[in-house]
Amino acid sequence: MEEDDEQQRKIAGVVKWFDGSKGFGFLTDPEGGADILLHANVLRNFGQSSVAEGSHVVAIIQKTPRGMQAVEVLEITPPASEPMPAIADLCSATPEEIAQLPLLPARVKWFDKAKGFGFANIFAEKADVFLHVEVLRHSGFADLAVGEAIALRVVDGRRGMMAAQILSWEKAAIEARQTQPGGAAALAKLRLVAGAV
Template identity: 60%
Template sequence: MTQTDESERPEVSGQVKWFDPAKGFGFVVADTGGPDILLHANVLRNFGQSSVADGSQVMLMVQQTERGMQAVEIISIAPPRTPVSTVLADLAVLDPEELASRPLEPARVKWFDKGKGFGFANVFAMGDDVFIHVEVLRQSGLADLLPGEAVCLRVIEGKRGRMATEVLPWDTAVKELG
């Protein structure tokens, strides 16, 4: 990568085309068109996330390299604009404003299996696990979670126990609370 000054790192708004945490990269399509923009896992980690959902809206600082356009900094990430129909009956009947007003609970991911479509986290200082469904993760703008990853959750008491209604990366939640 060649060194450039800040004036050669324009802000670009776009949408995540795809991101694969296992591969460590993905691509963003700029709202104004043009070639795909490489989004490397290190840039995402510097923002405080280990994954991002396909279709998420992003604001990036980019630079031209010998291999094409690359994101060098993430300014913001918003979950996909297209509404995802929830398959979770426990959430379908609840008021979205009431869900958004729930307190954030700090937690650590126990395990998450994207293929199975769910996983669990432990809220700090609590004994029971919190269920995390892949649709809740996508609606939160994330694609995957890693074991041991620190997150903040909004939680309800569902028919089968505690379940997450929103998942925030730790760094994002700390900024929101701070």
């Protein structure tokens, strides 16, 4: 066991690419070494089924006979990019205003990356929430799986509810605990509905 621990180290890399259908992708090594394998199972253990190219990932990596491999994802930060393209229902909302919206527990109903959109169901709500691919990308995701547990910040658009921000279940729980008023209560609600969404 000690030998494995010696071969593990914490890195802050960038997603070179990730293909959910193949079940893996690669991170760049900040020390200039070979690319680091990121398996879908390791990403799922963090609470996401995909990650956007260019996202910053803090992970524990380990040397294997086939090269370096991520064994645990600790943090994912969406890619630093240009401002989000104008989406009619989000044009007037600033990032600060979006951050003030409540986190709502949801599950992905379906998402089609080729079409650029999908829908999610919020716990205890009948209406679907529209998921736009640009909101997804700016939230650090490349794709979403049917049934995936997520948390949403939602705006009421001209055609109904629309996600303004998408967070992984784990990131939402951490944020609820750290930043929101009544964070402990919000976290308890997220835990309570996790299996029922």
